[in-house]
Amino acid sequence: MVEQIAQHAMEVHGEAWTIKELFTLPNEYIYWSIQIVMYPFMTGLVAGAFVLSSLYHVFNVEKLKEIARFSLVFSFALLPVAMMPLMLHLQQPFRGIHVMMTPHFTSAIAAFGIVFSTYGCIVATELWLVYRKHFVLSAQTLNAQENRGLIDNFRRLVFNCLTLGAWDITPEAIEKDHKACKIMAGIGIPVACFLHGYAGFIFGSVKANALWMTPLMPVIFICSAVVSGVALCILCYVIVQEFRKFMAARKMSRWAKEADAPTVEELEGAKHMEVMLASNYLLYFMIAALTLEILDLIFRGYTQVKSWDILREVIMERDFVKIFVMQYGIGNVLPFLMMALPGRTVRRTTIATMLVLFGVFMMRYNVVIGGQAFSLSFAGFMDYHLPIIPHNLETFKEGLFGALSVIATPFVLFYFINKFLPAFLKEESSH
Amino acid sequence: MKRRDFLKNCIMVIAGASVPLSALTLVDPRKVLAANPDIQWAFLINTEKCVGCGFCVKACKTENDIPFEANVTRTWVERYVYTKDDRRYVDSPKGALYGYTESRVDLGRGEFKEIDPKNVGKAFFVPKLCNHCGTPPCTQVCPVGATYKTDDGVVLVDRKWCIGCGYCIMACPYAARFFHPVLKVADKCTFCYHRISKGLETACVNACPFGARRMGNIHDINDPVTQVIMNERVGVLKDEFGTKPQAFYIGLAQEVR
Incomplete structure (x- = not known):
C-alpha cells in the first residue's frame, strides 16, 4: 500500500504520454494534451455555427433560412461543451469557478468567463426571440388540452416558463422580435469572433513558445473556426434531413403523420439548395484560412529566426505527415477540389465537409501538440502518445475516451434541446 | 447660508476628511506586512565552480517536499560536453539528482552515448532554477x-x-x-522563502560545497553578491524574452539556453 502511494506520487502530470528525446529540460512535458486540442476545436464549432446562422439573420440571405435556424440551435447545444475540455484538463477542476469569481485580467484565460457568458446570453436571447411564437403556441395548445399525461404536463410547465410571460403574438409583436433578433445577431458576430479570436490569443501570446507566438494566431483561429462550424452544420443538416426523409417516407414520427408534413421531394429540394449555398460560404472561408496559415509558414521559413532550425525539423520532418498530408492534403486541398470542381453534388459536398472537419481538427492538433513537440532548449524533442486504454482517471480524462465524450456530448444535448426548440419548424410558428 | 460660508464649510469638510484618509495611505498594509521593503533578492551562479555533484538538487527536494524520485525538480544541473569533432551533447538525467557520476551522456528514450575522454574539447555544468524574473x-x-x-x-x-x-x-x-x-x-522554486525570510540561506546555497550558488540583496550595494553583479561580467538566460531574470551567471556560454 505504502509502495503504491509512493508509486502514485511519483507519476508526474504529462509523464504518461510524453516521450523525451535528446536534451529536454527536466520539467518539460506535454502538459497541454488532447483536451486542449478539443477546446479550440469545440469553441471554433460554436463560433462557426453561430456565424452561419447570422448570415441569414443579419444579411438576409433568405435561402439559408432553414440551415440558419438549425445552426443556431446546434450552436446552443455546442455551447456548454466548449467548457467541458477545460474542466477535464484542469488539475483542480473544483476550483475552475475561480476563473469566473476572481479573474486576473492580465491573463488571456481570465476573459473566458466574461466573453463566454456574454456569448451564451446572446445566443439564448436570439433563440428565445426566434422561438417565442412557437413557445406561446405550444403553451396555449397544451394549456387547452385536457387529460394531459405526465410528459405533457412537464412540457406544459417548460413551455409556460419559456414564454417568460410574453404572450403577445400579434404580427406587430413578431415584427419587433424580428428586429431585435437582427440586432442580437449583429452583436453576436463580433462576440463570436472575439470568443474564438481570444482562444487564438491564448496561444499566440505565449512568448516562450516559438511555434505559437504570432499575431496571426487569433485571425487564423477565427477563419478556421468559421470553416469548421459551417462544415459541421452542413454535415449535421444533411444527416438530419436524410433521417427526416427516412421518417417521412415511412410516416414514423408524430410530425410525419400530420396532414401538412413535408414530402420526401420537398425535403430533398430544400436540402440541395441550402447545402449548395452554405458550401459556397465554406469555400470562401477556407480560402481565407488556408492563405493565412500558409503565410505564417512562409514567413517563418523566410525570416529564419533562431527558432527556425528546430521548427523546420518539427514541421518538415517529424510532423510532416500530420501537417502536410493529413492537415493540408486530406483536410484542405482535397475537400476544396471536391467542392470547387464543377458538377458538385450534395453527397460529394457532405464527404468534403467531413474531410474539412478532420482538417481543422488536425490543425488544432498540430498547433497545440506540435507547439510542445520541441524543447525550450531547442536541443530535444517530445513525442505525444495519446493514451487509449486508461489506467487511471488522468489517462481517461486526457485520453481517447475523454476526447470522445467531449465530441459526443453536443449531439446528446442537441437531442434534448431539439425537443423544445425544434430546429425544423413549419413556417407559421417562427420567422 | 452665504456663498462665502458655503465655500468655507466645504473647505473645512474636505480638509477634515483628508486627515483620516491620508492615514490610510500612511499605514499601507502591503508596506507594513513586507518584512523589509529594501530587499530585492537576486541569485548568483558561478558555473566555473560547479562540479555537478547534485547536492543542491537533493537538498532542494528534501527541504521543499518534492517527491524525491519524481521526474520534476525545482532546481537542476545541466551538463554540456563539446567534443573535438565539433559535436555538442547536453543532458540532465533526473535533473542531476544523483550527480554526474558517469561519463556517458543521456540521449533520451533510454539511449546513452559513451564519449571518449580524449575527444572532449570542453565540458561544464550549469545549475538552473527559477529566475524570479523582474517581469514574470x-x-x-x-x-x-x-x-x-x-x-x-x-x-x-x-x-x-x-x-x-x-x-x-x-x-x-x-x-x-x-x-x-x-x-x-x-x-516552482521559491528561493526557499520560508528560510530567507528568517535570515537563513536557501537549501541549495547551503548544500553547495563549492560556493557555486550564492544569494544576495541586489538593493544593498555592500552585499558581496551585488558587488560581483556590479563589478564583474555576468550574464542572464534568454534575455530576448524581456523577462528581466534575477538569476545571474558567471561564465555563461552562449549555447546555454
Missing part, C-alpha cells in the same frame, strides 16, 4: 492570480488558489515550473 510571464498569464511576485522580488504560488490549468508552465521560457505530483498544483 507566469504571473501575467495566471487566470486567477494564484501566482504573484512579492515585494522583495520572489515569485510564489498560492497552492490553495491554483486551478491547475498549466498556463504558467507554458508561459515560462525556462521550464522552471511543473505540476506538483501530489498536490496537483503548479510548483
Whole structure:
C-alpha cells in the first residue's frame, strides 16, 4: 500500500504520454494534451455555427433560412461543451469557478468567463426571440388540452416558463422580435469572433513558445473556426434531413403523420439548395484560412529566426505527415477540389465537409501538440502518445475516451434541446 | 447660508476628511506586512565552480517536499560536453539528482552515448532554477492570480488558489515550473522563502560545497553578491524574452539556453 502511494506520487502530470528525446529540460512535458486540442476545436464549432446562422439573420440571405435556424440551435447545444475540455484538463477542476469569481485580467484565460457568458446570453436571447411564437403556441395548445399525461404536463410547465410571460403574438409583436433578433445577431458576430479570436490569443501570446507566438494566431483561429462550424452544420443538416426523409417516407414520427408534413421531394429540394449555398460560404472561408496559415509558414521559413532550425525539423520532418498530408492534403486541398470542381453534388459536398472537419481538427492538433513537440532548449524533442486504454482517471480524462465524450456530448444535448426548440419548424410558428 | 460660508464649510469638510484618509495611505498594509521593503533578492551562479555533484538538487527536494524520485525538480544541473569533432551533447538525467557520476551522456528514450575522454574539447555544468524574473510571464498569464511576485522580488504560488490549468508552465521560457505530483498544483522554486525570510540561506546555497550558488540583496550595494553583479561580467538566460531574470551567471556560454 505504502509502495503504491509512493508509486502514485511519483507519476508526474504529462509523464504518461510524453516521450523525451535528446536534451529536454527536466520539467518539460506535454502538459497541454488532447483536451486542449478539443477546446479550440469545440469553441471554433460554436463560433462557426453561430456565424452561419447570422448570415441569414443579419444579411438576409433568405435561402439559408432553414440551415440558419438549425445552426443556431446546434450552436446552443455546442455551447456548454466548449467548457467541458477545460474542466477535464484542469488539475483542480473544483476550483475552475475561480476563473469566473476572481479573474486576473492580465491573463488571456481570465476573459473566458466574461466573453463566454456574454456569448451564451446572446445566443439564448436570439433563440428565445426566434422561438417565442412557437413557445406561446405550444403553451396555449397544451394549456387547452385536457387529460394531459405526465410528459405533457412537464412540457406544459417548460413551455409556460419559456414564454417568460410574453404572450403577445400579434404580427406587430413578431415584427419587433424580428428586429431585435437582427440586432442580437449583429452583436453576436463580433462576440463570436472575439470568443474564438481570444482562444487564438491564448496561444499566440505565449512568448516562450516559438511555434505559437504570432499575431496571426487569433485571425487564423477565427477563419478556421468559421470553416469548421459551417462544415459541421452542413454535415449535421444533411444527416438530419436524410433521417427526416427516412421518417417521412415511412410516416414514423408524430410530425410525419400530420396532414401538412413535408414530402420526401420537398425535403430533398430544400436540402440541395441550402447545402449548395452554405458550401459556397465554406469555400470562401477556407480560402481565407488556408492563405493565412500558409503565410505564417512562409514567413517563418523566410525570416529564419533562431527558432527556425528546430521548427523546420518539427514541421518538415517529424510532423510532416500530420501537417502536410493529413492537415493540408486530406483536410484542405482535397475537400476544396471536391467542392470547387464543377458538377458538385450534395453527397460529394457532405464527404468534403467531413474531410474539412478532420482538417481543422488536425490543425488544432498540430498547433497545440506540435507547439510542445520541441524543447525550450531547442536541443530535444517530445513525442505525444495519446493514451487509449486508461489506467487511471488522468489517462481517461486526457485520453481517447475523454476526447470522445467531449465530441459526443453536443449531439446528446442537441437531442434534448431539439425537443423544445425544434430546429425544423413549419413556417407559421417562427420567422 | 452665504456663498462665502458655503465655500468655507466645504473647505473645512474636505480638509477634515483628508486627515483620516491620508492615514490610510500612511499605514499601507502591503508596506507594513513586507518584512523589509529594501530587499530585492537576486541569485548568483558561478558555473566555473560547479562540479555537478547534485547536492543542491537533493537538498532542494528534501527541504521543499518534492517527491524525491519524481521526474520534476525545482532546481537542476545541466551538463554540456563539446567534443573535438565539433559535436555538442547536453543532458540532465533526473535533473542531476544523483550527480554526474558517469561519463556517458543521456540521449533520451533510454539511449546513452559513451564519449571518449580524449575527444572532449570542453565540458561544464550549469545549475538552473527559477529566475524570479523582474517581469514574470507566469504571473501575467495566471487566470486567477494564484501566482504573484512579492515585494522583495520572489515569485510564489498560492497552492490553495491554483486551478491547475498549466498556463504558467507554458508561459515560462525556462521550464522552471511543473505540476506538483501530489498536490496537483503548479510548483516552482521559491528561493526557499520560508528560510530567507528568517535570515537563513536557501537549501541549495547551503548544500553547495563549492560556493557555486550564492544569494544576495541586489538593493544593498555592500552585499558581496551585488558587488560581483556590479563589478564583474555576468550574464542572464534568454534575455530576448524581456523577462528581466534575477538569476545571474558567471561564465555563461552562449549555447546555454
